[in-house]
Amino acid sequence: MASETPALQPIRPSRRLRLLGDDQLAGLRAASLEILDEVGFHCPSEVALGIFTDHGARIDREARVVRLPPDLVLEAMSRAPRFYTMGARSAAHDIVLDGTAMYVATDGCGVATIDAVSRERRTSTERDVADMARVADHLSSVGFYWPIVSAQDHPATAPLHELRASFASTVKHVQSETVMGEPTARYAIEMARVIAGDEATLRTRPPLSLLVCAIAPLAQDRDGLESALAFAAAGLPVGFMSMATAGSTAPASIGGTIALGDAEIIAALTLIQLAYPGAPVFHSLMPGVMHPRSGAYLATTWEGEAAYAAGVEVAHHWGVPTLAGVFGTDAQVPGWEAAAAAPVALTLCALLGAETGSGMGLLDGCTVLYPEQLLLDTDIYHRVRVNLAGLDTSREALAVDVIRSVGPRGHFLAERHTSEGLRRLALSDLTEQLDAGGAYRDPLEVARERVRWILDNHHPEPLDDARDAELNRILQAAEGELA
Amino acid sequence: MTVDRPGLEPLRPAFRLRFLTDAQLDQLQEAALEILENVGVRFPSERCLSIFADHGARVDRETQIVRIPRDLVLRAMSTVPRYFTMAARDPAFDLALADGVTWFTNDGCGTETVDFETRELRPSRKSDVAAMARVCDYLSSMGFIWPIVSAQDHGSTAPLHEMDACWNSTVKHVQSETIMGDASCRYAVEMATVMSGSREELRRRPSFSLVVCTIAPLLQDHHGIEGALVLAEAGVPVGFLAMPTLGTTAPATLAGALAMGDAEIISGAVLLQLAYPGCPVFHSLMQAWADPRTGAYVSYPLAARVRYAPVEMAHHWGMPALAACYGTDAPEPGTWQSGVEVSLDPFWAGLTGPEIVTGIGLTNTYTRLYPESVIFDDDIYHRARHALMDLEVSPETLALDAIADVGPSGHFLAQEHTRRHMREALQRSIAHQLNERMTYRDPAEVARERVSWILDNHHPEPLEPAKQAELTRILAAADRELG
Numbered sequence: 001m002a003s004e005t006p007a008l009q010p011i012r013p014s015r016r017l018r019l020l021g022d023d024q025l026a027g028l029r030a031a032s033l034e035i036l037d038e039v040g041f042h043c044p045s046e047v048a049l050g051i052f053t054d055h056g057a058r059i060d061r062e063a064r065v066v067r068l069p070p071d072l073v074l075e076a077m078s079r080a081p082r083f084y085t086m087g088a089r090s091a092a093h094d095i096v097l098d099g100t101a102m103y104v105a106t107d108g109c110g111v112a113t114i115d116a117v118s119r120e121r122r123t124s125t126e127r128d129v130a131d132m133a134r135v136a137d138h139l140s141s142v143g144f145y146w147p148i149v150s151a152q153d154h155p156a157t158a159p160l161h162e163l164r165a166s167f168a169s170t171v172k173h174v175q176s177e178t179v180m181g182e183p184t185a186r187y188a189i190e191m192a193r194v195i196a197g198d199e200a201t202l203r204t205r206p207p208l209s210l211l212v213c214a215i216a217p218l219a220q221d222r223d224g225l226e227s228a229l230a231f232a233a234a235g236l237p238v239g240f241m242s243m244a245t246a247g248s249t250a251p252a253s254i255g256g257t258i259a260l261g262d263a264e265i266i267a268a269l270t271l272i273q274l275a276y277p278g279a280p281v282f283h284s285l286m287p288g289v290m291h292p293r294s295g296a297y298l299a300t301t302w303e304g305e306a307a308y309a310a311g312v313e314v315a316h317h318w319g320v321p322t323l324a325g326v327f328g329t330d331a332q333v334p335g336w337e338a339a340a341a342a343p344v345a346l347t348l349c350a351l352l353g354a355e356t357g358s359g360m361g362l363l364d365g366c367t368v369l370y371p372e373q374l375l376l377d378t379d380i381y382h383r384v385r386v387n388l389a390g391l392d393t394s395r396e397a398l399a400v401d402v403i404r405s406v407g408p409r410g411h412f413l414a415e416r417h418t419s420e421g422l423r424r425l426a427l428s429d430l431t432e433q434l435d436a437g438g439a440y441r442d443p444l445e446v447a448r449e450r451v452r453w454i455l456d457n458h459h460p461e462p463l464d465d466a467r468d469a470e471l472n473r474i475l476q477a478a479e480g481e482l483a
Numbered sequence: 484m485t486v487d488r489p490g491l492e493p494l495r496p497a498f499r500l501r502f503l504t505d506a507q508l509d510q511l512q513e514a515a516l517e518i519l520e521n522v523g524v525r526f527p528s529e530r531c532l533s534i535f536a537d538h539g540a541r542v543d544r545e546t547q548i549v550r551i552p553r554d555l556v557l558r559a560m561s562t563v564p565r566y567f568t569m570a571a572r573d574p575a576f577d578l579a580l581a582d583g584v585t586w587f588t589n590d591g592c593g594t595e596t597v598d599f600e601t602r603e604l605r606p607s608r609k610s611d612v613a614a615m616a617r618v619c620d621y622l623s624s625m626g627f628i629w630p631i632v633s634a635q636d637h638g639s640t641a642p643l644h645e646m647d648a649c650w651n652s653t654v655k656h657v658q659s660e661t662i663m664g665d666a667s668c669r670y671a672v673e674m675a676t677v678m679s680g681s682r683e684e685l686r687r688r689p690s691f692s693l694v695v696c697t698i699a700p701l702l703q704d705h706h707g708i709e710g711a712l713v714l715a716e717a718g719v720p721v722g723f724l725a726m727p728t729l730g731t732t733a734p735a736t737l738a739g740a741l742a743m744g745d746a747e748i749i750s751g752a753v754l755l756q757l758a759y760p761g762c763p764v765f766h767s768l769m770q771a772w773a774d775p776r777t778g779a780y781v782s783y784p785l786a787a788r789v790r791y792a793p794v795e796m797a798h799h800w801g802m803p804a805l806a807a808c809y810g811t812d813a814p815e816p817g818t819w820q821s822g823v824e825v826s827l828d829p830f831w832a833g834l835t836g837p838e839i840v841t842g843i844g845l846t847n848t849y850t851r852l853y854p855e856s857v858i859f860d861d862d863i864y865h866r867a868r869h870a871l872m873d874l875e876v877s878p879e880t881l882a883l884d885a886i887a888d889v890g891p892s893g894h895f896l897a898q899e900h901t902r903r904h905m906r907e908a909l910q911r912s913i914a915h916q917l918n919e920r921m922t923y924r925d926p927a928e929v930a931r932e933r934v935s936w937i938l939d940n941h942h943p944e945p946l947e948p949a950k951q952a953e954l955t956r957i958l959a960a961a962d963r964e965l966g
Binding site for chain 1: 497507702729734735742772777783785790792813816820821823830862865872874882889900902903909910917926
């Protein structure tokens with residue numbers, strides 16, 4: 001019998017925050033528009049160049065640089081929907097974006113796995129994607145699933161194998177960040193159509209969405225643009241992410257890095273809206289800072305906290321939902337560093353009203369899967385979620401009558417109010433687990449144990465045989481064409 | 484040889500958040516007033532009972548319970564100063580409490596030290612207090628200093644020796660949380676008078692302040708409250724700290740625990756205002772939880788919602804707040820748990836705007852000093868400080884000229900703008916320090932090294948020999964009388 005997938009527990013902040021003033025947002029938008037109009041961006045896709053030409057953009061065919069007049073950008077972006085639904089295989093797990101809640105996904109596209117059993121580091125496989133989809137399916141913290149690592153045992157069609165593994169192992173929404181190029185996108189959409197069951201469901205409750213990375217500074221990837229266009233044509237949500245890095249691929253000031261990254265994202269979102277007005281899109285600004293000595297991209301710098309959060313407000317200023325960067329860490333092993341950075345970023349993005357975020361479960365600059373990290377990040381997620389809920393100040397909660405009956409110097413242990421209250425107290429699944437001697441256990445050990453327990457015990461509703469066979473048939477066809 | 488001490492870097496949040504509504508704050512305050520008027524607080528001190536009786540409170544001499552009519556509470560609280568100055572040996576480090584700025588200190592009263600040299604766990608001593616005061620004197624995160632551990636090598640005058648160690652090792656303001664009782668407090672005032680130069684100057688620029696703990700439920704400590712009166716008479720700021728534990732010494736609902744702790748604090752503040760109207764007082768409430776299975780004290784359950792509600796409650800009374808950050812339940816620093824529990828604290832506190840905050844540098848629920856803990860916590864502090872900063876959006880930071888110069892697909896490494904801003908774009912966390920192989924060093928190793936470096940290189944201006952001698956003389960007298 002299949003295991004039940006727990007209901008999602010999104011973060012519903014009781015309060016909201018504005019980080020940037022209207023004048024700051026206006027300044028950032030004016031800068032993006034100026035960059036798009038005067039500097040332009042590199043667009044190596046003939047299909048995309050054709051769409052831009054048809055709509056009056058200024059094209060330098062030789063350099064493949066596109067310049068967009070501000071009016072064209074503003075008009076196109078006005079078509080983008082502010083909210084929509086990201087469907088799931090199980091309707092109860094649909095994500096309805098409406099501005100009241102934040103849903104967080106796993107991280108994705110890691111390349112190495114620390115084996116949950118042998119603890120050895122090895123190249124990631126399709127099996128890892130499936131196993132971790134099952135773990136994610138069990139966790140109420142995970143709103144939707146990114147194939148967490150790359151299915152490197154299927155080189156030519158890895159992204160499609162990742163989708164098959166994901167759809168088969170979780171009933172939640174799946175978002176890919178690896179489907180690149182029109183042919184692969186075509187197969188991916190076909191798989192989504194099988195999961196949705198029919199065309200109408202595919203469009204109203206799309207079970208799959210896509211994230212495409214822009215290339216800083218100011219360049220688009222041909223395959224990325226063309227797969228995004230295919231997804232948009234089918235009604236599946238597409239988002240663009242900029243990872244502009246202050247100091248190397250972006251100016252060494254946070255303001256400039258945000259403006260540049262935003263321009264890259266808006267260039268692509270404009271393309272999608274010109275081609276398919278009203279298509280569901282999202283905006284994802286995850287800038288880094290270059291380490292001045294090594295040149296490395298740093299995800300979790302002190303200064304970066306504000307930049308990630310600012311990205312949320314910039315997205316909303318354009319009237320589109322955001323995918324916020326949360327949990328990404330440069331830490332190489334589970335420990336203090338990952339724990340020190342993640343909670344603030346997640347809290348800030350939730351307070352700013354981010355609709356979605358991603359990043360749970362990987363370490364080392366989003367490249368290495370430690371299965372227990374997903375449990376550790378889940379603990380952080382719930383701490384933030386509970387912290388952001390409000391305070392109950394009802395007469396019952398104020399407990400003045402209980403305080404009166406206990407009086408000065410008494411204790412509350414014998415009160416019924418106490419036993420009821422303590423029963424509701426949420427203790428951490430990881431830090432407050434007792435051993436046989438009554439001492440707290442090592443949370444990392446508890447997390448590793450939880451992963452193994454989930455893998456042994458949680459088997460979500462499988463795909464029915466017909467859909468399973470259909471996905472396999474699509475994969476075979478894809479391998480015939482692409483391998 | 485010595486090095487320049489960095490200037491203070493308090494939190495100056497660019498944005499603030501109210502977690503409680505006015506209605507909720509009124510409900511909490513009404514509950515505290517009801518408790519004070521109908522349940523009462525026990526004051527085991529004839530002097531205190533007389534002060535209350537003289538001002539019309541209902542005093543039960545037999546049970547020593549004081550019930551304070553709401554009008555009397557409100558009248559007494561109307562003379563509380565909203566802000567005051569916590570002065571320092573070096574006036575450049577005076578803290579003028581004000582809206583919009585938050586000063587931190589280290590934790591205090593730990594009982595165990597991991598030895599600086601041998602790394603063995605042993606009872607804490609006076610030399611630890613001095614060494615850590617010197618480390619904290621150097622750190623820009625530390626606005627003022629608490630004696631971080633107990634000077635257990637000095638028996639019953641340990642609290643005065645802790646002050647002596649601090650005043651000799653830091654030019655910053657010193658706050659004690661251990662001086663108790665009329666006699667000790669008179670010696671402390673004498674020592675502080677030496678530091679300030681005169682009683683008038685001590686009143687004008689108090690060089691130390693005191694935190695007095697109340698006892699839940701609804702009890703004042705005899706020595707604590709009598710000592711508080713001595714300091715209030717001298718114009719030294721006194722704060723009352725309530726530590727209600729949900730489920731044992733307080734109701735198991737958060738609002739009830741907060742209302743009861745608030746009543747304890749306000750009863751002390753009212754006493755001081757009745758005795759010395761206008762004397763500086765502050766408010767501090769640190770709620771904790773009882774583990775329902777073991778009764779153990781838990782600082783960081785998952786459900787630590789609205790952690791900084793007490794700050795808003797203090798401000799609702801028109802008092803400055805001492806908030807509590809850090810103090811992990813984890814036994815050691817640098818672990819996942821020690822990061823995850825505390826990493827939201829300074830950010831979260833900064834959002835609510837307390838004037839002063841304690842807690843940097845101890846583990847094992849405020850009991851154990853690892854010298855490097857302050858560096859881990861300092862790192863988290865600066866991450867929060869940056870997350871709370873305003874984003875500068877100006878022509879210089881938007882860098883449109885540099886972006887135009889580089890254009891699509893270039894890089895920013897050679898830009899003059901990059902050279903101008905790279906240093907401020909990335910301040911390196913202890914997690915981003917490189918070794919010779921250009922990989923990141925273990926943050927724990929970096930933290931330990933930094934403590935050693937400060938101890939080897941930072942030697943604050945010594946106290947004038949005459950003042951040193953005077954403090955020693957007073958200590959000797961105290962040792963004779965109290966030791």
